[in-house]
Amino acid sequence: MRELIAGGIGVISGILLFGFTSIAAAVYSMHLREVGYSGEFGLYLSALWEVGIVPIILSLIFFFLGLRFLFKATDREWRAKYFLVEEEKSASDKEA
Template sequence: MMKQLIGGGIAVISGVLLFGFTLVAAAVYTLQMGSGGYYSEYGLYLSALWEVGIVPLVLSIIFFIIGLVLLFKAIDNEWKGKYFLVAEDTKPNDTES
């Protein structure tokens, strides 16, 4: 359970950082493309994002989704253990009569 929580947190943070750095790299690259050489139907920023690469964006989305799944699994297991399985342990004993 703790491994899922730590792994999920790391995956979410790495997905967000990779997504942000990819967008910043595309923004910096637009300065180089400003004089021309970009696709007019996509615009300057989307052309720069295409040149930087779509693979980092896809990887960041995959990391983020995997991280959320792991976090939700860890939280769900913790809640089940804390609130729902406790009721099964508090059954009255037959030897107390």
């Protein structure tokens, strides 16, 4: 249960951080249009670079760690629900 909650929080926080960073870059790109931006990267990527790459990296880390926790928790529940039932049935069939 603890892994399920941690996974959900990780996924949601990763999505929110990525979304807010993207919104900040979009808002800042309007300012960069007046000031000037790198022609190599374009307007949005220049704004994203100015806002920072660290929030994007942190959001990806949170998202993938959250997915890992979610898959681990659901895998454990799935195994407990289906595989232990099969073992109990096969053990009772052997006794009979």
